[in-house]
Each structure stands twice: as C-alpha cells, then as structure tokens.
Amino acid sequence: MPSVFALWNAINAQVNVGMGGVAKHRSGERAGRPVGFPRLKSRHRSTPSVRFTTGAIRVEPDRKHVVLPRLGRLKLHESARKLAHRLEAGTARIMSATVRRDGGRWHVAFCVEVDRVQRLPARTDATVGIDVGIKHLAVLSTGTYEPNPRHLDAAQQRLRRLGRRLSRRQGPDRRTGQRPSNRWRRAQTQLGRAHARVANLRRDGLHQLTTRLAGTYGTLVVEDLNVAGMLRNRRLARHIADAGFGELRRQLAYKTLWSGGRLIVADRWYPSSKTCSGCGAVKTKLPLAERTYTCTSCGLVLDRDVNAACNLAALVREVTTAGSGPVAGRGADQKTRPDGPVAVKRQPGTATADQTGTVPPQGGTTHQTLARAH
Incomplete structure (x- = not known):
C-alpha cells in the first residue's frame, strides 16, 4: 500500500x-x-452527456424508438427512418451513441460509418467565388446575394427580457452556499431554450446554403478569414459571431468531398477586395465604408463584395497552372504596404513578387472531416 x-x-x-x-x-x-488553474469537471457546470460505444444500440422497427445500454427503450420526438433505412440496407453501421442535454431537451446522436454513393455536382465545370460578410451572408461571383438572416438580432429583445427576469430571481451563490430557487431554474431553462433556438436556426440556414452550393458547383473558392481577430472588434463582434463564418467554411470542406467537388482556400492576406477584377490593379487602401469598387485604371465600377468574389473565382486558373493541389491560395505574408504603387496592371488572380500585397506562391493546406448521422 x-x-x-x-x-x-x-x-x-x-x-x-x-x-x-x-x-x-x-x-x-x-x-x-x-x-x-485546472478545475475538476462538475455536473453543475458541464453539459450532461453520456456516450455508449458497446452494448445494445439499435433503432426499433417502428422508427420512433431506440434502444440504448442501461437506458433501455427510449421514445423519439422525430422519426429515425433515414437511419433505419441505411441500417436495413447494410450501408451504415452504428459506431457509438451520445445522449446529451441541450437547450432543455435531450438529444441522441449516432456516430455512423456510412457507405456513400459517388456523386457529382450539377455543374461540374463551374467555378464560384464566395465572399462572406455581414450585410449579405455570402456574395457569389455570379452576382447572387445570399441574405444574412441575423437570427440573434431578431431574438435579441426576447433574450434581454429573459436575462433581466433571470437576474431578478434568487440564484446560486458559492460563497454563502445559497441554492437557486425553482423560479430561477425555470427562468434559466427559458433563457437556454431561447439561445438554443437561435443556434438551431443558424445551423439550419448554413446547412441549406452549403448543401446547395456544394451540390451545384464543381469548384468553390473561399477566403481564409481570421475570425478570432475579427471578433476583437467590439462593434461588429456580435454580428460576426451571428453569421457563423467558420461554420460555413467547415461545412463546405466536407460537403465538397461528399459531392465530388473541391474547395480552394485563398491565402489570408490575398487582397481580394482591393484588386480590380477587370484589369488586376491593386489599391493600397480601401476603407470598409466604401461599398462600391471604382478602378482608377480601367474605370470599372462594381459592388465591393461582387468584385472580391470574382477575384476569388479567378484564383482557380492560377492554382490549376501552378499545380499546388486541391487546396491552395495566393496572397501576401503581410498587409498591403502603403509605400507601394497605387495601381499595377496584371492578370486577374495572378501574383508576382514585385507587386503590392503579393508574394510568390505559397503552399496549401488539406482538410479532414468526420461524418456524423443524427
């Protein structure tokens, strides 16, 4: 001992x-x-969840019940027919099941190994550049504007009212050992459900958009945005977080693999907004308030976001000729220098070492995704 x-x-x-x-x-x-300092996991602070990897895990023939180890037969509010059809056809195998409480509701998520059918986009040879933003969630190089629903702004009034109601209740106090009242617990549940509804609406909208884009275009080009740095702007942080830039790119990464397309990620310092999509001139400065791009060389007048999306789409030819793999980008290792030339003519999407805001080609990165079936 x-x-x-x-x-x-x-x-x-x-x-x-x-x-x-x-x-x-x-x-x-x-x-x-x-x-x-590291804190031990507590059932009061962490999200209640349990994961089962062995034992009886199956979907009942009525599609409305599942069987889990130690919990037995559980009734579902949603039908599990899609998962059941794959299990019966032998194209899916359940690896694990996770029961988790989120927003006052209990969810069961199945991690499934699926044999997917080889698919191709509707327009295999089509290329589209995607410029994400706050005013419009996504602007395509085709001139299409995808609206930003702004679910958090729509629910902000209700969230503030529920937050004030929660603050007036008798909550827990670790210093005095005071336990929360039942009215505080009910108010906390209502606030959690309101936040969960906003998250579900945002997730559903992003899934619909990314599924449509990945199933339509053969090649998609997006930017490598510094979302963590953008969130430091206290005036735009809430709107940026509500848009979900990182989630949109994450979904495009694995859905393009499923649909047989490819995703190209432009370099973080690639001046897509400052570059003219017509003649290739690069501006030294372009304020955020200037929403229309006006080229001083060729006289092109175009919406700022559409111009950036067109420049992203032009990167495909450069990546194809350079042979740098399915995921690559062109750009600079620093911001556009103010001491450089104001406008330099070049081919759209190309980069040379003597131009403002550009450097020789850089290496690309690869994307790895995991598939889940719920």
Whole structure:
C-alpha cells in the first residue's frame, strides 16, 4: 500500500504537469489566450452527456424508438427512418451513441460509418467565388446575394427580457452556499431554450446554403478569414459571431468531398477586395465604408463584395497552372504596404513578387472531416 507521502507526491506531479501548459501560456511560448488553474469537471457546470460505444444500440422497427445500454427503450420526438433505412440496407453501421442535454431537451446522436454513393455536382465545370460578410451572408461571383438572416438580432429583445427576469430571481451563490430557487431554474431553462433556438436556426440556414452550393458547383473558392481577430472588434463582434463564418467554411470542406467537388482556400492576406477584377490593379487602401469598387485604371465600377468574389473565382486558373493541389491560395505574408504603387496592371488572380500585397506562391493546406448521422 503506498504511503501518504507517495500519494501526495503523485498528486503534486500531476498538478505540475497540468500547470506546465499554464506557465507556457503566460510566458508566451504557446499561442492562444492564457488559461487558469485546472478545475475538476462538475455536473453543475458541464453539459450532461453520456456516450455508449458497446452494448445494445439499435433503432426499433417502428422508427420512433431506440434502444440504448442501461437506458433501455427510449421514445423519439422525430422519426429515425433515414437511419433505419441505411441500417436495413447494410450501408451504415452504428459506431457509438451520445445522449446529451441541450437547450432543455435531450438529444441522441449516432456516430455512423456510412457507405456513400459517388456523386457529382450539377455543374461540374463551374467555378464560384464566395465572399462572406455581414450585410449579405455570402456574395457569389455570379452576382447572387445570399441574405444574412441575423437570427440573434431578431431574438435579441426576447433574450434581454429573459436575462433581466433571470437576474431578478434568487440564484446560486458559492460563497454563502445559497441554492437557486425553482423560479430561477425555470427562468434559466427559458433563457437556454431561447439561445438554443437561435443556434438551431443558424445551423439550419448554413446547412441549406452549403448543401446547395456544394451540390451545384464543381469548384468553390473561399477566403481564409481570421475570425478570432475579427471578433476583437467590439462593434461588429456580435454580428460576426451571428453569421457563423467558420461554420460555413467547415461545412463546405466536407460537403465538397461528399459531392465530388473541391474547395480552394485563398491565402489570408490575398487582397481580394482591393484588386480590380477587370484589369488586376491593386489599391493600397480601401476603407470598409466604401461599398462600391471604382478602378482608377480601367474605370470599372462594381459592388465591393461582387468584385472580391470574382477575384476569388479567378484564383482557380492560377492554382490549376501552378499545380499546388486541391487546396491552395495566393496572397501576401503581410498587409498591403502603403509605400507601394497605387495601381499595377496584371492578370486577374495572378501574383508576382514585385507587386503590392503579393508574394510568390505559397503552399496549401488539406482538410479532414468526420461524418456524423443524427
């Protein structure tokens, strides 16, 4: 039997290992915001969830019930016919099941290994550039504007009212040991459901948009945006988070693989908005308030977002000729320098070392996705 000193030394060793990451964060050796002392997982702070990987996991023949280990037969509010059809056809195999509470409701998610049929987009040879934004969620190089529903703004009044109601209830207090009242719990549940509804609406809209784009165009070009840096703008942070730029790109990454297309990610510093899609001239500065792009070289007058989307679509020819793989980009390692030339004519989508805001070709990145069936 180990002594008390041995157990104490083992605990200290584990704490030191855990605090090593904290020290590296605070000293600047690791990227990201600093973390605090590690806290143990608690059922009061964490989301209730349980995952089953072995045992009886199946869908009942009536499509309205599932069987899980230790929980038995559970009734579903939604039909599981799609999953049941794949299981009966032998094109899917359940790997695990996760039961999770979200927004006051219990959900069961099945991780399934699926044999997908080889598909092709409706327009295999078509290429589209996608410029995401706040005014319009996505602007395509074809001139199509995808509206931004702004679900969080629409529900902001209700969320504020529920938040004020929750603040007037008797909540928990860790210092005095005060337990929350039942009215506080009900108000917290209502606020959680309101937030969950906004998240579900946003997720559904992004899925519909990305599925349509991946199933229509053979090649899609998007930007590598610094979303974490954009969220530091306190005036636009809420609108940027509500749009879901990162989720849109994540869904396009795996849906293009499913549909047989390809996704090209432009370099983060590629000046898509500052470049003229007609003659290739690059502007040194382009304020965000200037919504119409006016070229001083060729006289092109075009919407700022459509011009950026056209420049993204023009990257496909450069990537194809350079042979840098399915996911690549062109751009600069820093912002457009103010001391450079104001306008330099070049072919749209090309990059040379002596031009403002561009450098020689850079390597690309690959995307790995995981498929889930719910």
